[in-house]
Amino acid sequence: MKTLAWISGVAVAGLIATAASAETVKIGVVLPFSGPNADLGHQIDKAFDLYIKLHAKDIAPHKIEIVKRDEGPPTGAQAKTVTTELITNDKVNLLAGYVFSPSAIAVAPVINQAKVPMVIANAGTAWITNLSPYYARLSFSMWHTAWPMGAYAHDKVGCKTAAVAYTDFPPGKDSTGAFQAGFEKAGGKVTLSVPMGSPVQVPDFTPFFQRIKDAKPDCMYVFIPSGAHATGVMKAYGELGMRQAGIKLIGPMDLVPDNKLQDMGDAAIGTIVMSHYAVDLANDANKAFVDAWHKEYGANSYPDFMSAQGWDTMHAIFDTIKKVNGKIEGEKFIAAMKGWSANGPRGHVMIDPETRDIVQDEHAMEVYRKADGKLGLKVVGTTPQVKDQCKVLKVGRCGS
Amino acid sequence: MPQIANIVVSILFDGLAYAMFLFIVSVGLSVTMGLMNFVNLAHGAFAMAGGFIVVSLTRSYGLDFISSLIFASVLIGFISVRFERRLYRQLYKATDLEQVLLTIGLAFMAIAAFTYFYGPIPKSVPLPDWLEGNINLGFRAFPAYRAFLIALGVVLIAILWYGFEMTNIGAKIRAAVDNRRMAESVGINVDRLFTMTFGIGSGLAALGGGLAIQLFGLTPYFAVLYLVLFLIVVAVGGLGSLKGTLLAALVIGIVDTGGKYLFPVAGNLFIYAITAMVLLIRPAGFYGRE
Secondary structure (H helix, E strand, C coil): CHHHHHHHHHHHHCHHHHHHHCCEEEEEEEECCCCCCHHHHHHHHHHHHHHHHHHHHHHCCCEEEEEEEECCCCCCHHHHHHHHHHHHCCCCCEEEECCCHHHHHHCHHHHHHHCCCEEECCCCCHHHHHCCCCEEECCCCHHHHHHHHHHHHHHHHCCCEEEEEECCCHHHHHHHHHHHHHHHHCCCEEEEEEECCCCCCCCCCHHHHHHHHHHCCCEEEEECCCCCHHHHHHHHHHHCCCCCCCCEEEEEHHHCCCCCHHHCHHHHCCCEEEECCCCCCCCHHHHHHHHHHHHHHCCCCCCCHHHHHHHHHHHHHHHHHHHCCCCCCHHHHHHHHCCCEEEECCEEEEECCCCCCEEEEEEEEEEEECCCCCEEEEEEEEEEEECCHHHHHCCHHHHC | CHHHHHHHHHHHHHHHHHHHHHHHHHHHHHHHHHHHCCCCCCHHHHHHHHHHHHHHHHHHCCCCHHHHHHHHHHHHHHHHHHHHHHCHHHHCCCCHHHHHHHHHHHHHHHHHHHHHHHCCCCECCCCCHHHCCEEECCCCEEEHHHHHHHHHHHHHHHHHHHHHHHCHHHHHHHHHHHCHHHHHHCCCCHHHHHHHHHHHHHHHHHHHHHHHHHHHCECCCHHHHCHHHHHHHHHHHCCCCHHHHHHHHHHHHHHHHHHHHHCHHHCCHHHHHHHHHHHHHCCCCCCCCC
């Protein structure tokens, strides 16, 4: 009764004001919708759409309008073009998405000039958030997974030596550098570092892996872009009999994406990845998320870590729209987003007020064969509430 | 010393397997380009389509891998002939640009269509047990699948060589590649000959597509992602030459594998360096005609 009185009081007092403050927030979504990496875009886009569908009413009287554009290949050029178009032609208030680091790097000057807030749903090169005060990142930095993996590989997996292999573009060097720093701090030694070509084409991994096999390290840390590469890595690893030769495969989650895991076969069993998400992760928010996903997209469609990031991205955007009451101004919006926290599919997540980067739990997960014959991931160790160590330690460009 | 021997064996073995894949896909492209001067950029799309047929047959119909490969090549061979009769035929006399536009357009349409039906996620195929794992030769173990690739490549080369060099049809093809008008004037039906070689070439591409699933994983983008590689093999080998295509596939396969193993920092440099070098010295490729 009291609430009703309050509402009617407000309504009477500010009829005109209320009508004027119902804003339509235009969000430009930039994700890869074409090309070999289109499924990455779809994994995030589906999460965006699902969140908006289920929560559109939460931000009433404000409305959301989504304009989707294709991010293109992982080179950044097309992302810059479409982002500029979204800002100048479509006049979007916010930008969200960005799977590839080169894209997030390339658009930084545009964002700085236009002062449009941009919420990154994937691109994980650590120093990206330093490029613009209008960036907030809801996904991860390469250091989130790679740094704790270093200590885990040495202390728990028992690797004294490791080889690193990476696709030769910024996040690859970032991830393997972070792993090396964490691993060597824990007392291990990286004996071999192998770049494996550009991210555009999936190479034949065999020559690279053969070289690592001949070097006989205890662990092999592999970084590849999410998407088409993972299946190839697992095939080459299995074919060369590297596990039998005593070389354990470790890396970030991109090695065993949930939606490709079932196709990987026995070669994948025993692989240990560090990640903030897996479909099987046990928490209430994740259970609700996966159920909603299946209901919307069918029982055979699964969300992956990118979908979880996408969900949290939209969640943070919606909460902040509420907080600023629909008025999107670059600095104020980002300021309002700082310190945002919630329980999402990944568990408890927060935006670090200092770096505008995510703080989240990281889980070491091992691939195993479940009782029903399918492959699954089980959590074998957790590092709680990890901050981006690159910025904590001020490594290289993270320090600027 | 045994370490170096081991490295050399690794590079030669993996390089040879890679070369066989390149040869199987590229040989059809080389012969069609040599015979008709027709630039078929949709060749990779036939390979990709073959791969997806193998995926469907093994996954949805439970057919074994080898039978699926054969079925896919034959089917794509016949389908490609339909394309040749209906579409390609119109543009034999047209300029290179028009041919390129038609065929690259077909490739993009194929990508869109296969993405619609199969989705963009990489596919894999279940292999029979004898192709999984390793073959141990005592001094070291070799991946069974790559050994199979090499063996299959050798058999195909033998068959193609016999067909090309020893049979009447082979002689006609060689004659038509050398001088089309002369061949026609002595009564060789070059059109029909071309349709046949086109079908066989596309069938081989489909076979290559099926074989590639285990190497790269298969997505609809296979149709254009590796096209440059196939064109390089064709250009370095010389248009229309079986020997040239084989030699080019071997050189590029082994040099690329060696480069990746020994100097991974150089990326794809070796492929392009060797292509530039060969074409500088022999602009028409190893066995091409000026």
